[in-house]
Amino acid sequence: MSSELLINVTPSETRVALIENGVLQEVHIERQAKRGIVGNIYVGKVSRVLPGMQAAFVDIGLDKAAFLHASDIVQPQVADDTGQAAMPRDIRGLVREGQLLLVQVVKDPLGTKGARLTTDITLPSRYLVFMPDANHVGVSQRIESETERSRLKAVVAEFVDEQSGYIIRTAAEGAGEEELKQDARFLKKLWAKISKRKQKTRKEGRVYEDLNLSYRILRDFIGTDLERIRIDSKLTYQELLAFTDEFIPQMTSLLEYYPGERPIFDMFDVENEIQRAxxxxxxxxxxxxxxxxxxxxxxxxxxxxxxxxxxxxxxxxxxxxxxxxxxxxxxxxxxxxxxxxxxxxxxxxxxxxxxxxxxxxxxxxxxxxxxxxxxxxxxxxxxxxxxxxxxxxxxxxxxCSDCPVCKGRGSLKTVETVCFEVLREIVRVNRAYDADEFVVYASPEVKDALTNDEFHNLAEVQVFIGKQISVQLEPLYNQEQFDVVMI
The missing domain is CATH 3.40.630 (Aminopeptidase)
Incomplete structure (x- = not known):
């Protein structure tokens, strides 16, 4: 199966399309003003502890408080009387209001929900995932050869100490000892920098930001069967060349600059596919x-x-x-x-x-x-x-955003329904206030229905209340909007 990545870059937006056998399979979009925050590390302040939910709300400097569940909090294990590792189960034994925590985002804010957090920090690189709170080595299940698993584990075990562990990624299969050592060295340097920033920070805020979409895509697609990666921005192409030369040399040859006059997404019908999606x-x-x-x-x-x-x-x-x-x-x-x-x-x-x-x-x-x-x-x-x-x-x-007319319902009240609402409103206002005449302001569809010769209900209401009712067009009103005004 032939696969390729198309990277479309503008100053305010980056879009990536995964094409498999000529068919669009995935679209990733990152807007500069609304960058995803998964993988970012923050110093957060516990704003509220919720024992009933076994969770806490944590302020990390965003509009919405983030959510931290008790199961996502890593604590030093202490042995109980039986010799088994004991860990407090109650959220109140794990965090307290006002406490500063180092947390990582595992899920972006979705809809009305804030970001999901964990205190189990991880830092990914080409071949390894660094775990500062662990002291063991794990191996991706996708590496099936027991011989290769044992070799990789033996190599990486040399980098482990009391305050660091690693997970060996699928892309590490066949990697040499020096390459793994470089990754481990890079991750330890990065963690030292994050730890230093944390010590200097006295309030909530970001201490580490994950790579932008273009870099992240290359990192995440290491080891996949890609034939080429086309980029329509010369600057981004040169930046990715430097990035792959240093960190992912096996992907450097896949990079291609696309200078064509026709937009890269139009050439592969990606724009139309996005609309259909x-x-x-x-x-x-x-x-x-x-x-x-x-x-x-x-x-x-x-x-x-x-x-x-x-x-x-x-x-x-x-x-x-x-x-x-x-x-x-x-x-x-x-x-x-x-x-x-x-x-x-x-x-x-x-x-x-x-x-x-x-x-x-x-x-x-x-x-x-x-x-x-x-x-x-x-x-x-x-x-x-x-x-x-x-x-x-x-x-x-x-x-997309919710339709301003139906408010996300996906349907509108019928013209007939709105007409009967207008009539009920006239009767209600007439009973509550003393008025000589009523004027109804409504959308074109509702006005036409109310004044239609076949719609006798308006005339019947006029007779019922004994007052004149006129209907005026309000072109800017949607089908459900109307006003009943007393004169």
Whole structure:
């Protein structure tokens, strides 16, 4: 499978697209004014302890207080009477209000929620992840060779001391001792710099900022099967060349400067794909389609046969549509960066073998997703429940905001509904106040409906209250807006 990265850079925004076999699979967007903060390290001040939630709110200098759960707090282990390591379970035994803590962001603020924090600090590099509060060596499970795992562990064990441990990343497979030593040396220097800043800091604030998107993408894609990385900014290209020369030499040859007059995202149809990724409906090649709805609690995906009628029988038509849908669902989850709880409503299948094959197809389709996913099989209602790890905002939340008319409901009151609300409001105001005449200001659609000859209700209300009612056009009002004014 051929893969390449496209990096589009402007002074205020960086966008990265992952193309696999000519098809857009992932989009990463970072705006200078709203940079993601995952990986950043802060000195935070505990502003509130919540025993009922076993958590604390921590002020790290952002608009919203961040969230720190008791399970994300690392404390020195103390042995109890049995010799077992004992650790306070109650949040009140772990932190106190006003306390300064060194914390790291593990999840960006999402919607109305603040950032999620941990005191288990980690610093990633090319081959290693540095853990200042550990003194052991872990190895990525993706390195399968026991011989290689043992070799890497033996090499890295030499760098471990009482106040530092390491996780060996997948990209370290085949790396030499000198390369691993350079990584360990770099990470220890970086940690020393962070520790020094922490000691000088007497109030909440940032002490370390993770790399920007262009650098982060290169670091995170080490070891993946990339053919090339195209960058449309000469300055960013030169900066990334210097970065890869020093830290990731094996990726230097993949970098290409794209000087074309046609925008790089237009050349690969990325712009159109991004627009399509914001729509509810996703068409399948067979004629079937998906309906994707993202809500606060979960994301639902509904599979429909649509215009696909099949060639044999109904059961085969349903099965083939569901198999095709698994590929589209896996791509859409990555492309839209949908996370949390996801409910998949496949077309009902009576054949258990078909259900098993659809689940297997879904697992295979999700195997290339770098975000962790868990599939829980078909429920009693025939729904597939799954989760996908979410650490940043979805594409829709980055690019869109709630509709100012429907306020995120996704629907408007009908013109008829608004007309009856107007009539009820007139009667209510008439009972509360003494007025000789009423003027209704409404949107074009509502005015036309109220004054339509077929709509007799306005005349009936005039007779009922015994007063004149006139309707005036207010072109700037949306369909649900109106005012009833007394004269």
């Amino acid at each position: 914001l729509e509810r409906k996703v068409m399948l090649k067979s004629g079937g389609y998906l309906i994707i709805d993202q809500t606060e609690a979960m994301t639902t995906v509904d599979v429909n046969t649509g215009a696909f009628v099949g060639h044999r029988n109904l059961e085969d038509t349903i099965f083939n549509t569901n198999i095709e849908a698994t590929q589209a669902i896996a791509r859409q989850l990555r492309l839209r960066n949908l996370g949390g709880i996801i409910i998949l409503d496949f077309i009902d299948m009576q054949n258990e073998e078909h259900q098993r094959r659809v689940l297997h197809s879904l697992e295979l389709a999700l195997s290339r997703d770098r975000a962790k996913t868990n599939i829980h099989g078909f429920s009693a209602l025939g729904l597939v429940e799954m989760t996908r790890k979410r650490t940043r905002e979805s594409l829709e939340h980055i690019l």
